[in-house]
Amino acid sequence: MAAAKPSSQPGPGPGPRLVPVRRNTRGSIPPRSPFRHPPSAIRIQSASPGVAEPHVAPAIGKTEKTADKPDLEPAWLVICWDDPVNLMDYVTHVFQVVFGWQRQKAEYHMMQVHNNGKSLLARTTLEQAEHYVHQLQKYSLHATMERES
Amino acid sequence: MKLLQTRPDAFVFVLGRREMALFLNALRGYPVARPKPPALTLRDAPDDSAQALLVDSLAEHKRENAVALRKFLENPAHIRLEGTAMRLTIPRDAVEWLLQVLNDLRVGSWELLGCPKPDEFQVTEETVLNYTVMETCGMFQMSLLNALAGNDTESGSAGPAAESEEPV
Numbered sequence: 001m002a003a004a005k006p007s008s009q010p011g012p013g014p015g016p017r018l019v020p021v022r023r024n025t026r027g028s029i030p031p032r033s034p035f036r037h038p039p040s041a042i043r044i045q046s047a048s049p050g051v052a053e054p055h056v057a058p059a060i061g062k063t064e065k066t067a068d069k070p071d072l073e074p075a076w077l078v079i080c081w082d083d084p085v086n087l088m089d090y091v092t093h094v095f096q097v098v099f100g101w102q103r104q105k106a107e108y109h110m111m112q113v114h115n116n117g118k119s120l121l122a123r124t125t126l127e128q129a130e131h132y133v134h135q136l137q138k139y140s141l142h143a144t145m146e147r148e149s
Numbered sequence: 150m151k152l153l154q155t156r157p158d159a160f161v162f163v164l165g166r167r168e169m170a171l172f173l174n175a176l177r178g179y180p181v182a183r184p185k186p187p188a189l190t191l192r193d194a195p196d197d198s199a200q201a202l203l204v205d206s207l208a209e210h211k212r213e214n215a216v217a218l219r220k221f222l223e224n225p226a227h228i229r230l231e232g233t234a235m236r237l238t239i240p241r242d243a244v245e246w247l248l249q250v251l252n253d254l255r256v257g258s259w260e261l262l263g264c265p266k267p268d269e270f271q272v273t274e275e276t277v278l279n280y281t282v283m284e285t286c287g288m289f290q291m292s293l294l295n296a297l298a299g300n301d302t303e304s305g306s307a308g309p310a311a312e313s314e315e316p317v
C-alpha cells in the first residue's frame with residue numbers, strides 16, 4: 001500500500017489562508033529565516049481560483065529591528081596554553097584525536113602553543129567548549145575556555 | 150624499548166629487564182595526587198557547577214583508567230619474559246588511555262616538583278624520584294607515539310633528546 005501523497009491543493013472551505021511563518025521557541029522570527037517580514041507584510045493566498053488575491057502592502061518605512069547579535073549565543077574560545085612538560089608530538093597527537101584534525105593542522109596549532117605561549121583551538125558554544133576542555137584535560141593538557149570579549 | 154612488531158590489533162615491544170622495571174614502577178604511581186586542581190577557565194567561569202563537573206568528570210576518568218591499568222598489568226598476555234628480555238604487548242585500544250596515564254604521571258610529577266622551567270631543573274636527592282618518573286613516562290610516550298606514526302625507531306636510548314621529544 002502506497003503512502004498517502006499530500007495534496008498541493010488548498011483545503012476545502014472559502015476564505016484566505018495564511019502562509020505559515022516558521023518561528024523559534026522564543027516566538028520571534030529567526031534572524032536568518034526566509035520569512036523575515038513583519039506580520040503586516042504576510043502574504044495571503046486565496047483558496048478559491050479566479051478570485052483576486054488580496055495582498056497586504058509591505059510596511060515601507062518601518063525600521064526592522066536587526067536582532068542578529070543578541071539572539072546568538074555568546075561565543076566561547078577554547079585555548080591551549082604552553083607549559084614546559086607536555087611533549088610536542090604528544091600535543092600534536094591529542095589535537096588530532098580530540099578535534100579530528102589532519103596532522104599538518106594539529107602541528108600548526110602545537111607550534112603556535114610552543115612559539116606564542118597559547119593557541120586558539122576553537123570558537124564555539126558553551127556546551128561544545130566545555131566538551132573540548134574536558135577532553136583536552138583528560139590528556140593533561142593545559143586547556144581552558146574563555147568567553148569571547 | 151624497541152618496537153618489535155606492529156599487528157592489526159596490537160603493538161609488540163621488547164624491553165630490557167631494567168627498562169621494564171622502570172616502566173612498571175612508574176605505572177604503579179598512578180594516579181598522581183596532583184597539587185594543582187583542574188581549572189575550566191582562567192577568568193570567566195560559566196558557573197560553579199561547570200567547574201565542579203570538570204573536577205568530578207576528571208576524577209571519574211582517572212578511576213576508570215586506574216581500573217584499566219590494573220587489568221592490563223594483571224594480564225600475563227601483555228607482559229612476559231622472553232629469554233633475557235621482556236615482551237610488552239599493547240593492544241591498540243589500550244594506547245589512548247595508556248598515553249593519558251603516562252602523561253598524567255609525567256605532568257603530575259612535574260607539578261610535584263613545583264612546575265620548574267627547563268632551566269630550573271635540579272636533580273637532587275629529594276627530586277630524583279619525580280624526575281625519574283617524569284622522564285621514564287616521556288620515554289614510553291614517545292615509543293608509543295612513534296609506533297602509532299609507523300616509525301620503527303628505538304626511543305629512550307641514552308643521549309640527547311630528539312627534537313620531537315622536546316616539551317611544548
